[in-house]
Amino acid sequence: MTATKDTPVPAGATPPAPAHVGAARKRGSGWFSERLMPYLLILPALAAVLVLLGWPTIQMLGISLRQLDLRELVTGKMVWIGFKNYTDVLSDPEFWAVALRTVLFTGALVAGTLLVALLIAVLMRHLNPVLRIFVQVSLVLAWAVPVIATTTVFQWIFDQQYGILNKTLDKLGFHSFIGYSWFSTGTSTLVVIGLLVLWQAVPFVAFTLYAGLIGVPREQYEAAGIDGAGPWQTFRAVSWPAIRPILTMVTFLSMLWDFNMFAQVWAIRQGGPDGASTTLAIMQYLKGIAGSHFGSAAAIATIMLVLLLLVTGRYVQLLVRTKDGEIA
Amino acid sequence: MRKSLPARILVSVAGILVALLFLFPTYWMFTTSLKTPGDVLSPKYDLIPTSATLSNFASALTKPGFVTYLTNSLIVTLGAVLAALVVGVLAAIPLARFRFRGRKGFLLLILVAQLAPLSALFIPMYLLMRDIGLLNTLPSLLLVYFATSLPFTVWMLYGFVNGIPYDLEEAAMIDGCSRVGAFRRVTLPLLGPGLVTTSVFSFITAWNEFLFALVFMRDQSKQTLPVWLSSFKTAFSIDWGGVMAASVIYAIPAVIFFLIVQRKLVSGMTAGAVKG
Numbered sequence: 182m183t184a185t186k187d188t189p190v191p192a193g194a195t196p197p198a199p200a201h202v203g204a205a206r207k208r209g210s211g212w213f214s215e216r217l218m219p220y221l222l223i224l225p226a227l228a229a230v231l232v233l234l235g236w237p238t239i240q241m242l243g244i245s246l247r248q249l250d251l252r253e254l255v256t257g258k259m260v261w262i263g264f265k266n267y268t269d270v271l272s273d274p275e276f277w278a279v280a281l282r283t284v285l286f287t288g289a290l291v292a293g294t295l296l297v298a299l300l301i302a303v304l305m306r307h308l309n310p311v312l313r314i315f316v317q318v319s320l321v322l323a324w325a326v327p328v329i330a331t332t333t334v335f336q337w338i339f340d341q342q343y344g345i346l347n348k349t350l351d352k353l354g355f356h357s358f359i360g361y362s363w364f365s366t367g368t369s370t371l372v373v374i375g376l377l378v379l380w381q382a383v384p385f386v387a388f389t390l391y392a393g394l395i396g397v398p399r400e401q402y403e404a405a406g407i408d409g410a411g412p413w414q415t416f417r418a419v420s421w422p423a424i425r426p427i428l429t430m431v432t433f434l435s436m437l438w439d440f441n442m443f444a445q446v447w448a449i450r451q452g453g454p455d456g457a458s459t460t461l462a463i464m465q466y467l468k469g470i471a472g473s474h475f476g477s478a479a480a481i482a483t484i485m486l487v488l489l490l491l492v493t494g495r496y497v498q499l500l501v502r503t504k505d506g507e508i509a
Numbered sequence: 510m511r512k513s514l515p516a517r518i519l520v521s522v523a524g525i526l527v528a529l530l531f532l533f534p535t536y537w538m539f540t541t542s543l544k545t546p547g548d549v550l551s552p553k554y555d556l557i558p559t560s561a562t563l564s565n566f567a568s569a570l571t572k573p574g575f576v577t578y579l580t581n582s583l584i585v586t587l588g589a590v591l592a593a594l595v596v597g598v599l600a601a602i603p604l605a606r607f608r609f610r611g612r613k614g615f616l617l618l619i620l621v622a623q624l625a626p627l628s629a630l631f632i633p634m635y636l637l638m639r640d641i642g643l644l645n646t647l648p649s650l651l652l653v654y655f656a657t658s659l660p661f662t663v664w665m666l667y668g669f670v671n672g673i674p675y676d677l678e679e680a681a682m683i684d685g686c687s688r689v690g691a692f693r694r695v696t697l698p699l700l701g702p703g704l705v706t707t708s709v710f711s712f713i714t715a716w717n718e719f720l721f722a723l724v725f726m727r728d729q730s731k732q733t734l735p736v737w738l739s740s741f742k743t744a745f746s747i748d749w750g751g752v753m754a755a756s757v758i759y760a761i762p763a764v765i766f767f768l769i770v771q772r773k774l775v776s777g778m779t780a781g782a783v784k785g
Contacts, residue, residue, distance in 0.1 A: 219603030226600035233656035240633035482629030
């Protein structure tokens, strides 16, 4: 049944009820089109996904088993080399360093995004209306400013010579920050990128969680208060269950976005200094488009896909089930 | 919930801090864009601008190709958004209203299709576009952006259609509407917030995309705004005032779009993402 939390199960279905909400089947007339209709309707989407995403994915798997450099690309020669690309990539110590960095970076970003967004969502519930609008407008603005523009602003704020951060630190008496480079090490570059991503990603997650929180009936909070629950217990017992499915969804999406993120990392320092802020997405790009080793780039991409599948598999399961109403 | 005065003050202060933190970069972008080059580079700075000039905007707008890039961006973005909406609605209806063989499999495909790292698919996509002769044309970008926002669109819209009770459609059919008519007259109008929410996402995806635009479009005249913006920064001299003005110009369409749909957005997001 696709009974949702707020829609009553459609009454009036004559028993034995069909195992679906739709298709009030009139026997005979239109039965054939009734059977065929869903397939006709999903056909464009299915075709688009299979041709534009599925086929390239299969091709990517194929390319990862070939030697494909510029020469092969131009001559169109097929050189199958089996798993050599994979063994090359996996035996490269640099790959492991980058993979570990990417996983840690993604983990920190997802956790940071969810935590900050959750705090802001709860805060919004307790603010007076005027301040709440103020916070919401500031979040919407942060969200609406396009990624490349935001990235540019962050570069400007952290600029070595003229950035407001160094100017301010100098003003406050920390004169050693005159001309300090925030991009001199990989770690500090990644921290700047992390702040940038947080600033960009938090608004969406905060709004989504906030919308989930205001969906909780007030009586539930009052009841918890009457039962003598403290703020923390109330949150655990009332708010948490309400936002859990939303958290599943935004965790899943954040993982995808952060793990595969390219534009921000690339724009800040192209993975520098000396590759110290290179993530898998950047490495893949450098190998492929920039270095014309399309075979090993495809191998890296495939490994990325497998990693992501392993990490998010559980979420995919949960999401399909929740969506189908098997878990209320 | 009644709270003590200190608690209320604490919450308000926290709220103001959060708002300022999220406002600051946008604010700084805007004020920098109004400064003269001399002011931008001076060691002193004013948080509140004391003078304003529009010369940065003038120089950004008259940069060769700006209008072309803007047009390109608008074409591929709006085209992708529209295509994803139409195809997405069509696919969302049967998912929510029918039970058919392969339905679960299709749902799973929609979810997994989002996993493929975009940056990983650009080599095969590049080859695909080259083979069908679309490389270096706007339709190739439009197709890519459409494909990348489609799974998410279908997923969200499915949740929205699910949230609209089927009884309403049934009632319309009893009153003599055809199946399609019932959907068009009853469910489609109620889908408004859902369509808005999902279109915001497609819009962001396409408006922001940088990598494909950079790689697919060999000709300068086919580039889009994100690529234009990143080309402002040469290795040694950065015209920060000009870059900030360009960023403001680039952000305006997105901000306007957002402010228009903001109310519907918040209510829409949860309904689409979760319920169903």
